[in-house]
Amino acid sequence: MPFDPSSISGYFQYLLGFAAAFFAALWLSLIFWTFRDIRTRTRDSFARVLAILLVAVLFLPGIVIYLIIRPGRTIEEEYQRTLEEEALLKSIEEINTCPGCGRHTREDWIVCPTCQTKLKKTCPSCRKLLELPWNICPYCGAPSTDNPSAPPADSDQPLQV
Numbered sequence: 644m645p646f647d648p649s650s651i652s653g654y655f656q657y658l659l660g661f662a663a664a665f666f667a668a669l670w671l672s673l674i675f676w677t678f679r680d681i682r683t684r685t686r687d688s689f690a691r692v693l694a695i696l697l698v699a700v701l702f703l704p705g706i707v708i709y710l711i712i713r714p715g716r717t718i719e720e721e722y723q724r725t726l727e728e729e730a731l732l733k734s735i736e737e738i739n740t741c742p743g744c745g746r747h748t749r750e751d752w753i754v755c756p757t758c759q760t761k762l763k764k765t766c767p768s769c770r771k772l773l774e775l776p777w778n779i780c781p782y783c784g785a786p787s788t789d790n791p792s793a794p795p796a797d798s799d800q801p802l803q804v
C-alpha cells in the first residue's frame with residue numbers, strides 16, 4: 644500500500660467530521676435528557692432553565708455538576724414519601740393512644756388501665772371488639788343495642804391521674 648499523504652488527510656478529516664457529529668449528537672441528547680430529568684424534579688421554571696443552560700454551556704462538566712446538584716428526589720417520589728409519612732403519623736396517633744389520658748394502649752383493650760376510659764365494647768353475639776360508635780357488629784351483623792349507645796366520653800372517666 645503506497646504512502647499517500649492526501650488520503651491520510653482525507654481520513655483525518657473524515658474522522659474529525661465523525662467526531663464532531665458524534666459530540667454534537669451527544670450534546671443535544673444530554674440537553675434533552677437534562678430537560679426531561681429536571682422536569683420530573685422541580686416545578687420551578689427558573690431552576691429548569693438554569694439546569695438546561697448549565698449542560699448546554701458546560702457540556703460534559705455541566706452534566707457532572709448537574710448530577711451533583713439536582714434535587715435528590717423526583718416530584719413523584721417526594722409526593723409518595725409525604726403520603727407515607729402522613730399515613731405513618733396517622734396510624735401512630737389513631738391506633739395507640741387513649742383518648743382520655745393520651746397514653747399508649749393496645750388494639751385489643753376495652754378499657755384504658757390508667758384512666759379507665761372505655762376504649763371498645765364487645766359484640767353481644769360473637770364477643771368481638773367493636774368501636775364504641777358502632778351500632779351493629781361488622782363481623783356477625785348483630786345489632787349491639789343492648790350495649791347502650793356509647794356514653795359521652797367524659798361521663799365515665801372520673802379519675803384523672
Ligand SMILES: [Zn+2]
Binds near residue numbers: 744
Ligand atoms: Zn387513658
Ligand SMILES: [Zn+2]
Binds near residue numbers: 766767768770783784
Ligand atoms: Zn358480632
